Amino acid sequence: MFWIGVVEGACWPLWRRMATWSLWSLLLWEAFFPAAVHGAQVHGQVGGSVLLAAECPPGFQVREAIWRSLWPSEELVATFFRGAPETLYHSRFLGRAQLHKNLSLALQPLEPGDSGNFSVLLVDTGGRARTQILQLKVHDAVPRPVVQVFIAVSGDAQPPKTCQVLLSCWAPNISDITYSWRREGTTDFGIEPSSLFVDGQVLKVSLGPGDKSVAYSCTVSNPVSRDVATVTPWESCHHEAAPGKTSYKDMVLVVVPVALLLTLAGLLSVWHPCYSGKKQKDICTDRVAPETENPLV
Template sequence: MWCLWGLLLCEALLPIVVISVQVLSKVGDSVLLDAECPPGFQVREAIWRSLWPSEELLATFFRGSLETLYRSQFLGRVQLHGNLSLELGPLKTEDSGNFSLLMVDTGGKIWTQTLHLKVYDTVPKPMVQVFTAATEETQAPNTCQVFLSCWVSNISDITYSWRRERTMDVDAELHSFFSNGQLLSVSLGLGDQDVAYTCTASNPVSWDTATVTPWESCHPEAASGKASYKDVLLVVVPISLFLILAGLLGVWHHGLCSGKKKDASTDRVVSETENPLV
């Protein structure tokens, strides 16, 4: 422990060469924090530390021995390799932070590395919704104005981009972007019935896509070959009313016939009572 304090004191008093590195990874993966030093630098001692959000000792190299026994948030998830590179994993989002490697060579020269680790969530498949700008009654049958919305839930640092399939370029007059690329305004014509749009949601370490054909939402009956909801109502409602009326007539007729049979039976009983057999 005194040797460790001595190294830290040397860091504060002696000239230091510092390099800084940005490291990106994602949740669930492992990351290797490489130890780099100049040619001819013969490492005598080394200390790996976590600087932020809290300062903790992670691993040491002293007298040829590798140690990773310090209690920290990485306990059980840290390994110091023979080349003094530090492996962390599986990673969590809260593992993002700054790490420092302090190395001293046999001549007392100090070399320090600062590594900035950023851990991102894996981007899931985005959700794409289509909103028509007008109702079917007011929209011309050969045109369609829609808004395409792309969204990923509970993930930060996401960027969105759109690609129109089956075409080499995008007509700027037909497309406009809002809300950092999440919303896309599209004007479609008859020639765009089979055109699909793909939304890509991404962060620096992962991405995923979702594709939609917006014309199907403009004129679903034309795209699917099925009758519209109103057409179905025009057929179903009259048939349903007819069946209900037929049922009521059947019940009324059955009740009428039952009443006549009952009256006939009553008359027969009365007749037999008035004319007993001798």
């Protein structure tokens, strides 16, 4: 015999109504007994997947379970009643949630707005309830960092043939990242903490002639990804002109004096038009003649 129940004009199977009542009783149970176990923080990458594990103490035989998203609004994500999992709730995770046999919740593909707290309410066959809260943080993949080299101006007090360098590492449009430096070709990092500034984003190094081939690598990372950029700073310390080519310094030494000479020549042509050509000489002669001739009286 198939029993049905009528609620507000809708015909529901009796087992469906019992499952709904069980769901609401569990939610009321949690409301009156709010004690919860806070689990670890779980990290995921945009576009990837993450597994939210439901932890059960020894001897805890789960009969019913409820997964909920607590932020930005409280939503049912998945439930488990009498051996039947359900993930078709109209939450923002519809089509992206999967409830495993061990009652762990898988989410994929992850979106930036998925970060937040999740709770799972577990009830065993003896009527005991256990609530676990997990925090999900979804991160973007870090991009390739940009390393810039800044050379200090040499002074008399500076040892000869040395180069003081500031290396700046930057990853655009990313938060929650850390910076670290490595001197390549060494067994250890070789970086003194006193040489790091701006939370490790800037590194100060002193280079000598023996460091021409030494490279430094900057690593940017977050809990789900990392990327590296490498630079050889000595190349920025001494720019030598290639054979057959003119260096920037040589160009300045030639162009500046020529420009000054042309400017002076232009000024002389303005103030002394008599020296600017034959035509100007005739004009000058015509202008001077009336001044030197004496009229006859």
